[in-house]
Amino acid sequence: MQPTIDSTRFGEITIEGKTYTHDVVIGLDGTVRNRNKRLSSAQYGTSHILSLDEAHDVYAAGAALLIVGTGQTGYVELSDTANEYFKQHGCHVLLLPTPQAIETWNSVEEAAIGLFHVTC
Incomplete structure (x- = not known):
């Protein structure tokens, strides 16, 4: 079961009542972990x-959708090779500013993974 994202503002995201002050990845099993930005x-x-x-680090077998919160004003993008990787695995990618991405995340019913950038 995917966790509910409560809110976001510049520099933070709150998921199931816990506030994170760094970018996060949410796996198919609902686990929340630090994004490996390095x-x-x-x-x-x-x-x-x-x-x-x-992309290899974020993807989970069986994911039909990756929701990317591109930041508060939308700076994050996929490289061409990352985009192709997700296509090859049948994983549709939605790139949305983080506030809109959390709305989408909270309403999606398919097998989804998420990456949420909390600044920019």
Whole structure:
């Protein structure tokens, strides 16, 4: 069961009553963990472009949808190789500013994973 995201504001996201002050990934099983931004930063010098290495880290077999909260004003994007990786695995990707992404997350019924950037 996926957890409910309560709210977000610049620098934080609250999930099931717990506030996180860093980017998070939510797995198919509902676990919340730190986003491993270093995987993208090592390649692009920024965590605003999701690399193929980070795509491997985020993806879970059986996920039909990845919801990416691109930040409060929408800076995060997928690299071409990460986008292709998700397509090859049949995982549709939605890129939305984080406030809109949490609304979508809370209403989705398919097998979803999430990555939520809490700044920018």
